[in-house]
Amino acid sequence: MKTIELSSVLTAGKAFTAKVEADSKVNVRSCYQCGKCSAGCPAAYAMDYAPHQVIRMVQLGLEDRVLSSHAIWLCASCENCITRCPRDVDLPALMDTLRRAAYKKGTVAEKNVALFNNLFLQSVETYGRPHEMSMMMRYNMKSGQLMKDVFRGPELMKRGKMSLRPEKIRDNGAVRRIFGRVRASSGGEQL
DSSP states (O other), X not given: OOOOOHHHHHHHHHHHHHHHHHHHTOOGGGOOOOOHHHHHOTTGGGOSSOHHHHHHHHHHTOHHHHHTOSHHHHOOOOOHHHHHOTTOOOHHHHHHHHHHHHHHHTOOSOHHHHHHHHHHHHHHHHHSSXXXXXXXXXXXXXXXXXXXXXXXXXXXXXXXXXXXXXXXXXXXXXXXXXHHHHHHHTTTOOO
């Protein structure tokens, strides 16, 4: 029977916890696991770990488990959790930091969510706003779901909700400069 000394497991994860706290500017140690974040989370039903469990894993330094979880990718950053939190733990900022860490480590559990995020940001950088038609086509091709939602396009175009041609903003250079500053401040890593 293999035994694990709890203190050595906790010591090994302290560096991870400290890095996540520094990167997210969230003091995860202030969470006392009341569960209000999980109770108010509209996406918790689809998560493998409830939001308060994600915080607990970070507190315990369980890097591999938390970075390979689906929960960090399913968080909608709606801020319901932080509104309910009696300790003002900024869970959306924590989830964002965990997503970046998982992306760097190559443990993205929800590949299509990461793909959609990247395509959305590329569209905003290119046109100054999202262009749904090109995003939908690129997403379907890259995710291998070529015919997904293909019959919704004409209906959305008829209602004026989507167009074939992208609508650009006046000063797209300002948007590109914002993206450039973000890339420079993050060392050129993926947004």
